[in-house]
Amino acid sequence: MIHPAATRDGMFQATALTRRKARTEAIARSVFLAMTLLLVIPLILIVGYLIYQAWPILSLDFLLRNPRNGMRAGGVWAPLLGTLYLVVLSLVIATPIGVLAAVFLNEYARESWFTRVVNLAVVNLAGVPSIVHALFGLGAFVLFAHLGKSIIAASLTLAIMTLPVIIASTKEALAAVPIAFREACWNVGATRWQTIRHIVLPNSISGILTGVILQVSRAAGETAPIMFTGAVFFKAIREGNPFAYGLFDQCMALSMHLFTISTQVPNVPAALPYGTAVVLLGMVLAVNALAIVVRVYLRARKKW
Amino acid sequence: MRQPMVRINNVRVRYGHREALKGVSLDVHGHEILAIIGPAQSGKTTLLKTINRTIDDVPGAVLSGTVEVDGENVRHMTDVFALRRKIGMVAPLPVGLPLSIFDNVAFAPRMAGMRKRSELEQRVERCLRQAALWDEVKDRLDSLGTRLSGGQQQRLTIARALSHDPEILCLDEFSIAVDPVTTMRIEDVLKELRHRMTIILVTNLVQQARRLADRTAFLLNGELVEVNRTETVFSNATADRRTYDYVNGIFG
Amino acid sequence: MVTRRRSEIVAESAIELVIRLCGISAIVFVFGIFFFVFREGAGFLFHGLNLREFFGSIEWYPTSESHVRYGVLALIAGTASVTMLAMAIAVPFGIGAAIFISEFCGGRLRETVKITIELLAAIPSVVWGFIGLTVMNPLIIRLFHVPIGLNVLNGGLILALMSVPVIVSIGEDALKAVPDSYREAALALGVTRWQMVYRVLLPAAKNGLLAAALLGVGRAVGETMAVLMATGHAVKIPTSVMDSVRTLTATVAAELGEAAVGSDHYQVLFIIGILLFSITFVVNLVADLMVRGIRAR
Numbered sequence: 001m002i003h004p005a006a007t008r009d010g011m012f013q014a015t016a017l018t019r020r021k022a023r024t025e026a027i028a029r030s031v032f033l034a035m036t037l038l039l040v041i042p043l044i045l046i047v048g049y050l051i052y053q054a055w056p057i058l059s060l061d062f063l064l065r066n067p068r069n070g071m072r073a074g075g076v077w078a079p080l081l082g083t084l085y086l087v088v089l090s091l092v093i094a095t096p097i098g099v100l101a102a103v104f105l106n107e108y109a110r111e112s113w114f115t116r117v118v119n120l121a122v123v124n125l126a127g128v129p130s131i132v133h134a135l136f137g138l139g140a141f142v143l144f145a146h147l148g149k150s151i152i153a154a155s156l157t158l159a160i161m162t163l164p165v166i167i168a169s170t171k172e173a174l175a176a177v178p179i180a181f182r183e184a185c186w187n188v189g190a191t192r193w194q195t196i197r198h199i200v201l202p203n204s205i206s207g208i209l210t211g212v213i214l215q216v217s218r219a220a221g222e223t224a225p226i227m228f229t230g231a232v233f234f235k236a237i238r239e240g241n242p243f244a245y246g247l248f249d250q251c252m253a254l255s256m257h258l259f260t261i262s263t264q265v266p267n268v269p270a271a272l273p274y275g276t277a278v279v280l281l282g283m284v285l286a287v288n289a290l291a292i293v294v295r296v297y298l299r300a301r302k303k304w
Numbered sequence: 305m306r307q308p309m310v311r312i313n314n315v316r317v318r319y320g321h322r323e324a325l326k327g328v329s330l331d332v333h334g335h336e337i338l339a340i341i342g343p344a345q346s347g348k349t350t351l352l353k354t355i356n357r358t359i360d361d362v363p364g365a366v367l368s369g370t371v372e373v374d375g376e377n378v379r380h381m382t383d384v385f386a387l388r389r390k391i392g393m394v395a396p397l398p399v400g401l402p403l404s405i406f407d408n409v410a411f412a413p414r415m416a417g418m419r420k421r422s423e424l425e426q427r428v429e430r431c432l433r434q435a436a437l438w439d440e441v442k443d444r445l446d447s448l449g450t451r452l453s454g455g456q457q458q459r460l461t462i463a464r465a466l467s468h469d470p471e472i473l474c475l476d477e478f479s480i481a482v483d484p485v486t487t488m489r490i491e492d493v494l495k496e497l498r499h500r501m502t503i504i505l506v507t508n509l510v511q512q513a514r515r516l517a518d519r520t521a522f523l524l525n526g527e528l529v530e531v532n533r534t535e536t537v538f539s540n541a542t543a544d545r546r547t548y549d550y551v552n553g554i555f556g
Numbered sequence: 557m558v559t560r561r562r563s564e565i566v567a568e569s570a571i572e573l574v575i576r577l578c579g580i581s582a583i584v585f586v587f588g589i590f591f592f593v594f595r596e597g598a599g600f601l602f603h604g605l606n607l608r609e610f611f612g613s614i615e616w617y618p619t620s621e622s623h624v625r626y627g628v629l630a631l632i633a634g635t636a637s638v639t640m641l642a643m644a645i646a647v648p649f650g651i652g653a654a655i656f657i658s659e660f661c662g663g664r665l666r667e668t669v670k671i672t673i674e675l676l677a678a679i680p681s682v683v684w685g686f687i688g689l690t691v692m693n694p695l696i697i698r699l700f701h702v703p704i705g706l707n708v709l710n711g712g713l714i715l716a717l718m719s720v721p722v723i724v725s726i727g728e729d730a731l732k733a734v735p736d737s738y739r740e741a742a743l744a745l746g747v748t749r750w751q752m753v754y755r756v757l758l759p760a761a762k763n764g765l766l767a768a769a770l771l772g773v774g775r776a777v778g779e780t781m782a783v784l785m786a787t788g789h790a791v792k793i794p795t796s797v798m799d800s801v802r803t804l805t806a807t808v809a810a811e812l813g814e815a816a817v818g819s820d821h822y823q824v825l826f827i828i829g830i831l832l833f834s835i836t837f838v839v840n841l842v843a844d845l846m847v848r849g850i851r852a853r
Contacts (some may be wrong), residue, residue: 021748028750029660035652039720043679046687053690097578100737104579108572110363120844121582127771127840128589128833130681131805134812135829139592141816160585167582184399184461186358188412189389193568198411203402214678220693221680223811224780225427255682255781262686263785277686281679288678292671303402304450417560 027098045270050281054274062275064212066239067252072268076276078237081244082251083283085151086226087219090158095212097159105167106174107196130224133161137229148246154230161225162215169214172199173207178304206298213291217284223255231256233264254280307375309334309472309502310355315369317350317359324350326526327369330386332472337494337503339513342523343550348506351523352474355504356391357384365425373472389416392473392501396480398457400449401464405432407443408449408460412468427467434497435463436489455486462493473497474504479512491516510551514538522547558633570744588812590833597826604820605827616791618811618821626824628831633793634801636682639776641712642719647769649716652721654768658731659753677721681781688714688786702798704788709797711787715779715848719772728848730764731757767846774839778832780805786791 014022051058065075101122109115137157147153177200223231231253237244245251256278262273262278308331317325321410325347332338335509340348353359354371357378371378373390401408407547409428410418418424432438437459441452449460458478475494479487494503494516507513513520514534521531522544523546530537530544542548549555605626609615613627618642653673657666688710696705734757742752758765788800789810802810808825 024750028748028753029656032652032656033658033790034643035649036656036669039649039653039676039717040669041673042717043672043676046691050687097581100575100578101581104575109579118579118582120841121586123844124837124840125582125589127774127778127836128586129780129805129836131780131808132589132593132778132829132833132836133714134588135596135808135826139596139811140588143596144592153795158587163585164582180395180397180399181401183358183361183395184401184464185411186361186466187356187395188390188415189385189387189394190412190415191385193569193572194415198415199401199403214649217678217680221678221682223680223682224805227809228812241723255680258682258686259781259785262689273686273690277683284680284683285675286676288675292674303448304400415560417564 013237026157047281050274050278054271054278056274057271058278063163063279064240065233066237066259067257071234071257071265072272075277076254076257077239078235078244079252079257079276081237081242082151082231082235083220083254083280085245085251086155086230086253087216089151089155090162090219091212091216093155094159094162094166094215098163098211099170099208101163102167102170102174103196103201105190106171107200112278118148122164122167125160125293126168128161130161130222133157133225134228136160137225142229148248149228149250150230151231151245151251152230152247154251156227157225157229158219158222161222162219166208166211169211170204170208173204173211174205177203203303206295209298210295213287214292217287220287221255221280221284223253223259226253227256227259232261254283308332309374310504311370311372312351312354313370313372315346315354315367315371317354318366319362320364324526325354328523328526328528330521330528330531331503332502333519334502335498335500336518337498337505337516337538338531339517339520340504340506340523341508341510341513341520343548343555345522345525345528348523349476352393352476352504352506354378355472356388356393357381358388358393360384373488387459388512389468390471392462392468392470394458394461394465394473394475396477396488398454398461398481400452400457402448404446405449405452405460406445407485409463409467416468416489428463431463431466433492434466435459436493437463455482456480458486459490462490466497470501472502472504474506477505477508479507479509483556487512496529524550587705592638593826593829593833594701597819597823597830600820600823601827601830607826610824610827614791614793616770616807618815618824624820626820628807630793631802631804631807631828634787634791635777635803635805636800637708637794637797638715638787638803639773641708642715642776643769643773645716646713646719646723646772649766650720650768650772651727653720654724654727654731654765655753655757658728659749659757665786667803673721673724676717677725681718681779682716682785684782687787688782692786696798698831701799704800706786706788707796707798707800708787711783711801711803712797714782715776716727718779718782719775722769722775723772726759726768727765729835729847730761730768733764734760767843770843770846774836774843777839778805778836780809784809789853804832808832 006237062075063080066077068074105115105118138154141147141153141156142149160277181199185199230250232250235250235252254276258273258276261268261276310332312328312330314327314329315325316327339441342348354367355373359365359367373387378387401411403411406428409431410424413424413427429438432441437456440456452460476491497503505517517534519531520528520534520537524546530542530547532543536542537547538551540548587615603717609625609627612629614630615623615625615627616630617623617625657669692710693705695704696710738756738760739752742756783803784806787803787806789802790800794801808828812825815825
């Protein structure tokens with residue numbers, strides 16, 4: 001039954017107080033929206049500007065040709081290939097270790113001071129500055145392990161850098177699998193590893209994959225860790241040959257190349273560094289977009 | 305007299321500071337249906353976990369006393385997985401594993417080493433029939449187990465529990481999340497199965513114990529108050545006053 | 557009676573061993589990093605480095621013929637100034653964005669903003685440095701009428717944009733952790749959403765928001781390439797945001813290539829590495845302890 005007062009005029013009419021409140025509300029919302037936009041808009045403007053400046057030089061040729069003429073002309077083939085090598089190798093090393101470490105932390109380890117220490121180590125590893133990773137790589141892989149400045153030393157350095165995020169995102173993916181599934185498996189006599197291998201891991205793939213893909217863009221973009229462990233200023237390799245680098249060779253890399261031609265080489269035509277930046281940025285953003293797509297697609301195919 | 309199938313001797317279980325079981329001793333005879341009744345937090349689930357040693361996986365659980373299955377102390381068994389295969393366990397909430405229905409029931413035999421497709425198919429069909437689920441799913445064994453209804457998933461869980469040929473079947477309040485019709489069907493299943501195996505039925509439905517069990521045990525606050533033939537437990541000649549009160553709804 | 561193949565059982569034990577080894581790998585690597593960086597710099601650290609000069613002097617002349625000095629005070633000031641400016645911008649904006657996403661924003665818009673911030677996080681630091689060099693530099697020169705645009709302001713702005721995603725992400729987690737019952741209770745009393753945020757949510761989430769800010773600081777202090785390219789090359793204590801500076805990280809990156817392996821200069825650079833490692837270790841430790849508090853609730 002409707003209360004008569006509700007329909008009487010004036011009961012729910014706006015008073016001065018409610019009007020003022022609504023205004024404050026709207027102002028607050030606008031302020032926060034503005035703050036967010038102020039972060040987002042510069043990004044769009046900057047990316048747009050970079051593409052605009054790089055436009056004259058962007059082409060398939062740019063990707064497939066080596067830098068020439070003291071890097072004042074030509075393309076980015078050698079750096080691009082080098083980056084691909086580094087990324088693939090570092091992820092091939094980091095992913096199994098990271099995934100299994102997360103499996104240990106989430107599935108085997110009992111909550112204790114030990115697991116707290118390990119978790120702390122993961123967090124701290126994540127916070128190590130990239131230049132310190134470079135120093136470590138130099139001291140440990142280049143010098144101590146006598147690998148010399150090489151793709152393998154640089155990849156190992158990058159692997160350790162990307163490890164903590166792979167561990168963290170895998171842990172999250174594993175934890176999302178309901179414990180009821182594990183208990184059901186244990187009740188029928190399955191061992192811990194059998195449960196992990198047949199139920200837990202297959203249902204964590206989306207989270208693991210997302211974490212790994214995101215680290216691709218990180219590995220591709222970092223400069224300092226590879227600068228002293230394997231990346232070089234210039235190296236001549238054959239164009240168009242995907243196997244041009246050897247494991248113990250030094251290599252060029254997109255990130256390093258961008259740094260070099262924008263700070264170390266004089267008289268570089270303007271479009272060239274912009275072009276390099278756009279290729280690097282494009283690669284990184286494309287990979288991130290892929291991660292988002294994978295995440296959405298696999299979430300839709302969830303099995304429970 | 306034949307050795308009891310399960311002998312629980314003075315078992316105490318503590319979770320941190322809380323004592324869940326305070327020295328429970330109980331025998332379960334072969335091929336009987338033993339019901340365990342009692343209000344919430346009495347330790348009924350904990351008791352089941354000590355039998356198949358899933359108590360090992362509960363963090364912070366401290367155990368004393370012995371549990372013997374078929375004469376062997378479960379704590380001294382090296383192959384805990386073989387023990388768990390001897391015991392079928394059905395949890396309160398229905399769980400369909402995120403696998404096909406076929407793979408759900410074939411899971412345990414596969415993990416135990418069964419490989420031949422024909423053997424697996426035989427085993428799956430037999431268990432699904434025993435669990436009264438075969439007719440409903442026989443045409444869609446490939447579909448996901450998690451997409452079945454609650455009642456179907458509980459029967460799927462029973463099929464899974466039967467798939468490793470257990471000698472003892474433990475059910476922990478299986479009807480909690482399941483409709484009355486399915487409950488009736490599963491009760492019929494249990495009446496069939498008792499000829500083949502020993503059944504321990506933890507239930508909060510006192511009348512269910514009355515319908516199914518040969519003997520009934522009453523657990524209250526971690527203590528075994530009484531265990532007796534079911535007719536006795538439901539009569540006014542119970543050994544303990546509290547049993548009478550609980551069974552007749554005076555508390556609980 | 558079906559049994560598992562012996563080979564399967566052995567393989568399982570093997571893989572469980574590997575899992576345990578991988579599990580402790582994080583500890584091994586953290587210690588490893590500290591050990592190997594320490595190792596390269598230890599010689600000079602214990603036999604020759606004047607610690608008072610190191611921490612107290614602004615004179616950084618590692619390559620001088622006659623007047624070698626290893627004072628990092630100016631470098632520390634460089635790191636501090638850029639970081640502080642970056643945080644002064646990033647913390648309010650980041651938390652503002654976190655509040656917007658968490659409280660004032662619905663479905664579609666929220667997803668879009670979150671994705672954009674994620675993409676902001678993906679931009680490599682060398683690209684940010686490049687932006688500082690080619691976009692910010694001329695802009696600052698033109699707007700402020702100064703001769704050089706590579707300075708604290710440039711570096712600070714770039715670092716702010718780089719640190720924002722971390723602050724937004726952790727800040728959002730902190731706000732999400734505040735129970736809805738707080739919000740509902742406040743709104744039921746008739747307050748506006750803004751009042752609810754200001755008087756109820758922010759105080760309730762302050763631990764997590766502080767942690768978010770700390771993690772932003774950690775990110776800023778550790779950043780290398782962007783500041784190398786955007787802050788200029790002057791080793792001095794800045795007196796205004798228009799001054800060029802050098803950070804600890806940039807110094808190592810810029811000079812390591814030229815320092816002969818094993819030389820004093822080389823070792824000092826590693827010692828700076830130890831200093832950086834220690835600073836970020838402490839910052840991240842504190843922040844993590846606070847974040848652990850939210851997630852556990």
